[in-house]
Amino acid sequence: MIKAAARPSARSVTSRATTVAPGDRFGRLTVTAEDEPYLWRGRFSRRRWACDCACGGSAVVREDSLLSGHTVSCGCVRDELTRERATRHGARAGDKRRPEYQAWQTMLHGQDARVCARWQAPAGRGFKAFLADLGPRPTPQHRLVRRDPARPFTPGNTAWVESPPRAGVPRRLITVRGRRMTLRDAAAEAGIAYATLCKRLERGWSTRAALTP
Structure with a gap:
């Protein structure tokens, strides 16, 4: 063998x-x-x-x-090449990812709307075109929206729009008969549930009405 x-x-x-x-x-x-x-x-x-x-x-x-x-x-x-690609594509400002890049990525990967071919170009050209068409985000309160929700994201149908402040956001402290106190203490003193008080303030109720059992 x-x-x-x-x-x-x-x-x-x-x-x-x-x-x-x-x-x-x-x-x-x-x-x-x-x-x-x-x-x-x-x-x-x-x-x-x-x-x-x-x-x-x-x-x-x-x-x-x-x-x-x-x-x-x-x-x-490898790390330097990654940073270089990000900088070349305009994705970073200093060491932080630009909010415009995050908005562009969210738009591309969203499931509810189509995006024009110009903004989907490879090798960073899509983001450059997006930034050239819309410009930088004016303030942190601005978000990306379509003027006509039935149409895709295109230069003529997309804009930075300032988000309205949330109405009736619960406050940590409120004034009750001249005294400053927390929402939880105010709810306990009024004999209502803390969650009920928060909901009422979220809906825009006045402090007096919100504390009425």
Whole structure:
């Protein structure tokens, strides 16, 4: 009977010659020392190398990823490219996502209305066109609306509109016969439920009427 060839052990695989050595550079990474090998279910292994990154970070990278050029940094290159794309598309102001970008994303992914092709262009062109057509959001109180809800989002049918203040938002403190007190205390003193008082104030009732049992 012919025996099958024995599978090489992890030790025999990692002991083979390597073209990587401490001091070698791969992109932003400089190899400093060999680390523990990468094992997958004990079937094979790959050499791994501890590396210092030019940005000040560090990483442990498989040898094949270094040699193929798949990994060239500790992750900082990927992060920089992401920030660059966001900035190039106008999605960020400083380190914060622009409210216009959030509104554009919500519009695109909404389920209740169609969006014109101009604002759906790929590679950031859609957002640039959207911002050029509507301009920045005037204030945090403005929201994106369609003038005619039956028509899709288009430059002529979309606008920033200031949201009206919510009428009758319950207040934390109210004045009852010259005394300032919390809503809960006022409700208990009047002999009504706290939730009832809140609902009445939300509907625009006067304080006197809202506290009437």
